[in-house]
Amino acid sequence: GAALLGRMTTNAFLRVPGRRGAVVRSFAKDMRRPLRVFLVIVALSATIPVAGLPYRWIAILYQMLLVVFILLVGWSLSIGARFWSQQYLSHMSMDGDDSFTARKHVTQIRVLRRAMDLMILVITVSAALMTFKPVQQYGVSLFASAGAASLIVGLAARPLLTNLIAGVQIAITQPIRLEDAVIVEGEWGWVEEITSTFVVVRLWDWRRMILPISYFLEKPFQNWTHQSASLIGAIYLNLDYRAPIEDMREELARIVRASALWDGNICNLQVSDATERTIQVRMLASARNAPQTWDLRCEIREKMVAFLRANCPEALPRLRLFDDRPGDGPEISPPRPTGSSPG
Incomplete structure (x- = not known):
């Protein structure tokens, strides 16, 4: 009943x-x-x-x-x-x-x-x-x-x-949230699951890192998407001193405008360092989230290298060797051996 x-x-x-x-x-x-x-x-x-x-x-x-x-x-x-x-x-x-x-x-x-x-x-x-x-x-x-x-x-x-x-x-307090892009223990990935005792981080190569939840309160870590999912990606190239910087700026702007990954905010190229052999060029571009930022960085790097190889191959790094030995001069006969003359 x-x-x-x-x-x-x-x-x-x-x-x-x-x-x-x-x-x-x-x-x-x-x-x-x-x-x-x-x-x-x-x-x-x-x-x-x-x-x-x-x-x-x-x-x-x-x-x-x-x-x-x-x-x-x-x-x-x-x-x-x-x-x-x-x-x-x-x-x-x-x-x-x-x-x-x-x-x-x-x-x-x-x-x-x-x-x-x-x-x-x-x-x-x-x-x-x-x-x-x-x-x-x-x-x-x-x-x-x-x-x-x-x-x-x-x-x-x-x-x-x-x-x-x-x-x-x-x-x-939310130092981490689901699908945050984080770097923990030197590994980059996304927060896949948060339980009452542990956190599952999905690494970029599909591995899973299991960490106690207290880890994120006791140890430092990087959270790339704490305030916003948008990120700025940096691309570095070591080039020869003859690299056409202005042409590269124009090419970078053309690459990002043609890319569906760019969010339309950041696009910049600067010479960030110089050594006795090469200069270092840094290119910045922003995207909507971490995966798109990674893909945009790879796209810019590939297309910029192709542009330099096709239009300015002398901008690619090269090793210079200089011969400081004296040039051709009057021939000098080797000294004759000393000793008594025959006869």
């Missing part, structure tokens, strides 16, 4: 029409199983007093129903947190060029939701244990471990809670 009532109640919510009805229907679908368990608990609670069982058995059954109810509440809270976070994130898109706000919100929601799931689990298990007098001390210990860092019980719980607190700090 309880299962039938639960199915009827769920079906009633699933028939709610309209735009908001879609959200109600989706939520009712997720809460279908917890609702059925709740109705079973209610039915058993009403049946136990009239079953004619001994008082001891009635107390045990009520204790079991209380534990199941507490676990049901924790389960329902976890489902509700996941549902509403998914509903919020469904309106976010990280595919566009200007995805800064979306990445910020997605990072906050995902990290905080995972931290909330862990807190719900700890509190639910603690509350269930608190219903048993012989094991109340274990529940108190769990509550203590879920508190501030100064109340952490045991060295075993310390790393977990340290990373959990670091995850909450990252969700609030």
